[in-house]
Amino acid sequence: MPNPTAAMLVIGDEILSGRTRDSNMHHLAGQLTQKGIDLREVRVVADERSDIIDAVQALSGRYDHVFTSGGIGPTHDDITADCIAAAFEASIDVREDARAILAAHYERAGTELNTARLRMARIPAGAALIDNPVSAAPGFTLKNVHVMAGVPSVFQAMVESVLPGLTGGAALISKTMRIDRGEGDIAGPLGALAVAFPDLSMGSYPFQKDGVYGAHVVIRGTDAAQVDAAMAQLDAAFS
């Protein structure tokens, strides 16, 4: 059975303007690979209602899961929850279960649960909350879309809350060999190997360091014996 598929949607002007370097994509990619869920596509869009809605609809129709990051805080530019609701024509309002979580959190902190903070309890009808052990304000899952925060520590905690509940597939086995030859010398034997092992994915990632040209050749697959056999042939070709 093929692995479940996934896409990620990163939401935020600050990534597209170059102000902030996104790190959530790399984190999620690693976690999904371990879980046996194939991340097939990532999109980054601005805090624009129609862009977010279009992307959510396109990705949720095409993949088994969609993971979003960003835009669920208390400020005026946090419009993700409303966009997700609109994408699925769900109603959205402050929900009692989410409000109770925020109320308890801010009471402990001695902070007022004002109108702005209450926006973080706006949850689409039919969604399940995602636990946020870092800063309380929950994410949520609606249909196959998992809506999470953009702040990396909170994003990571929410990923940890969500993944155990999802069905994974076969974890990808990945082996790497460093070959100190120009990629143009590696290409021929590697191409032949890719033809001989059609179920494996092989990539070559060139580097140049201290005047040495080389590449890391990565062989990936779900069948450990096949990966090992291909690595042995690669080793034989370059030693």
Next chain:
Amino acid sequence: MPNPTAAMLVIGDEILSGRTRDSNMHHLAGQLTQKGIDLREVRVVADERSDIIDAVQALSGRYDHVFTSGGIGPTHDDITADCIAAAFEASIDVREDARAILAAHYERAGTELNTARLRMARIPAGAALIDNPVSAAPGFTLKNVHVMAGVPSVFQAMVESVLPGLTGGAALISKTMRIDRGEGDIAGPLGALAVAFPDLSMGSYPFQKDGVYGAHVVIRGTDAAQVDAAMAQLDAAFS
């Protein structure tokens, strides 16, 4: 006149598997902001022919420019040039001008220009070459799509080759204020300010450091006087 718009397409299994952390997106975002070209969307896709073609067609129809990274090396998984040609129904073959660049480079290096390396001279008909001062093998521009390498040093050199030839717009002016209050306290005044200055974009990026909750509030726009006026009102609201 509104600024020209752009999208980026990152091509490569290694980003989606979590093996490699992409850095080209952040670099390009910063360069385009300086140039006055608005980066509106980024997509990351795997080394899959149909995924690349679909994304190129969608993005090149929607934005003034598309910048791609990855997949133009000599190995079997480098399929970007062929996909770009297919996306625009252009023919593609080894082109003499590109072959001459490679031949001169490898002759200087004393390296054979073998079949694999010659693949890097496959350029779609009608494309203009993009200079690669780092490792010679050129990128190319076909229609509004600029095709560049994935290796960061080469990608950056190619961006430097391409950008001076493009028409930019008004550079975005961006000012940041750190406010040591919870985002929920910042949201009200900031929302009112966003309404008062509809031409500016305002974002709030929360942090938590050494037990202090705060946010960096960023105000962006092309009119310096407006940005300054809004920053002064923000300052007055929180001092």
